[in-house]
Amino acid sequence: MSSHPAAPPADGPGRRTRVAVVFGGRSEEHSISCATAASVLRAMDRERYDVVPIGITREGHWVLVDDDPEALEIRDGRLPHVPDTGRQVIVPLGGLDQDLRVVATDGTVADLGPVDVVFPLLHGPFGEDGTIQGLLELADIRYVGCGVLASAAMMDKHVMKVLFSSAGLAVGPYTVITDLDWRRDRAAALDAAASLHFPVFVKPARAGSSMGVVKVDGPEELEAAVDKARSHDPKVLVEQGIAGREIECGVLQGRGADVPRISEVGEITVVGGGHEFYDFEAKYLDEASVRIQVPAGVSDGVRAQVREVARRAFEVAGCEGLARVDCFVTEAGEVLINEINTMPGFTPFSMYPQAWAASGVSYPELVDELIQLALARPLGLR
Ligand SMILES: Nc1ncnc2c1ncn2[C@@H]1O[C@H](COP(=O)(O)OP(=O)(O)O)[C@@H](O)[C@H]1O
Ligand SMILES: [Mg+2]
Structure with a gap:
């Protein structure tokens, strides 16, 4: 994939784009977010990007952390977390400048300078639900992914179903x-x-x-x-309960006024380990019990239907950047939408990156593309 023409605030002569990668957070998916951050930090091209790693502790403190992907990985069933480094990060709101600041435990304040874009790798409430997006809107800072409304609406499985069914997408009872x-x-x-x-x-x-x-x-x-x-x-x-296969699909915003790009479809199958469905352990701790297959072995008709549902869902929800759309496909070939994730699992082994890899977009290219899409976005109402 070719890269974008230079986006407005970045890639100036001799200057790398500054990206704040934000992860951890107050939700129960804190550790998963850390694991995602480990992969993204590894994939970012340091020739082009100057990375500022910001962790949010489980208590909600924003702290500057070391750029150390290894410490953030899930290892031998050990779930990682953001350590309280005591270097508190302050995001200025609507002030005179957009420089982030770091307050040390002794109260001294250091200027971190401005960032061009934030990559919020947060899952769940207080991250994927519009809250951090709202903060960044107030701070006039560009960010990767969906805006406030889409993030909030798609976090709530009830509101999501109401929106989807009103747009004629089939949801279960x-x-x-x-x-x-x-x-x-x-x-x-x-x-x-x-x-x-x-x-x-x-x-x-x-x-x-x-x-x-x-x-x-x-x-x-x-x-x-x-x-x-x-x-x-x-x-x-x-x-x-829907008796059906779990077929998922990645959506990536189009560049400029282009339509969203839709990935190959993939299938999740829980093959063992005594899991009755795709539960937390199967997702993160017992990976041997789960098979992710892309492309999914489905008919051309089902493939086309799922991709169309994914495209419509992304548009109906007003998503930006990325989303993963998860469907059930019944024995009769009916496609029901289960949910949409505005910050899907994002390690190289997760479905979303794998679906793109099978569609010709590698993991580093995907990270890059998401950052470039965010940089190209206007601030304010869109
Ligand atoms: N209505 C349903 N019918 C069948 N399986 C379901 C249904 N809802 C959830 N599941 C199973 O539970 C898993 C997690 O549910 P999901 O709604 O996707 O929540 P989460 O947002 O936590 O991923 C699904 O991947 C699927 O295996
Ligand atoms: Mg799910």
């Missing part, structure tokens, strides 16, 4: 249990959920990495499953 529903009339909420066909999947509305997702085979297990999902998010979805 479901009910929603809000915090108020649960506290006001738990029996009614459970009755409504039990009217779906079992098995059902109970899940937090705003989580990821299969955190808090429970497969429920009968009404007697429902209440405990809702309580479990509620420990991740007070808003819960109960979805009818």
Whole structure:
């Protein structure tokens, strides 16, 4: 893939583009985000990019960290985290300049200078949900990926379904249990959920990495499953189980006014390890039990349908940069959309980069392209 013509704020004579890579964060996907950052830091071309690694601790402190990908990897089942380095990063909001600052534990302030673009590699709430995007909008700093609205709407599996079904995309049957529903009339909420066909999947509305997702085979297990999902998010979805294959597809924003680019489709199959579905352990700790196959062995018709659903979903949601669209394909060949991830798993072994690799875009090229798309984007309302 050829690179873009020089984007406005970057690549000036003798100057590398400064990219702040932001990772970790307050969500339960903190460690996954660190692992993603390790891969992205490794892939960034240091001839072109000056990298500023910023970690967000589990408590939410922004800290300048060492550029040390190895420390951020998942190793032998050990989940990495952002250490509190005591070098606090401050993002100026709407002020006179856009220089980031670092405050040391003794209170001394150092000027880090401006960054051209932020690459927010955050998954889940307080990262993938529009919050960091809002902060960067206020700070007038360009960033990779979806904006505030798309990030927030696509984080919430309920809002996502409402938008998709209003656009004519097929979603499976479901009910929603809000915090108020649960506290006001738990029996009614459970009755409504039990009217779906079992098995059902109970899940937090705003989580990821299969955190808090429970497969429920009968009404007697429902209440405990809702309580479990509620420990991740007070808003819960109960979805009818879909008997189908999990087929996923990557979308990459087009350059300029071009239409979004759609990758080859891939399939996730859980092949062993006693996992009943694609759960957290299967995703990150027991990789031998999962097969990612790109291109998926599906008919041309199904392939075309999934790619079309992915294109429509990206546009309906108003996504920018990237998204991965996950579908179920039933025995009858029906394509239902399960979800869209605005910051999908992004290690070289994750589905999104693999889908692009199979479509002729290597991992470093993908990282590069996402940064260039962000640099080319105007600030403010788009
Ligand atoms: N309605 C459903 N029918 C069948 N399997 C499901 C359903 N919902 C979720 N799953 C299974 O659970 C996994 C995680 O659910 P998902 O909604 O994708 O949550 P997350 O955002 O945590 O990835 C899916 O990849 C799939 O294996
Ligand atoms: Mg998923």
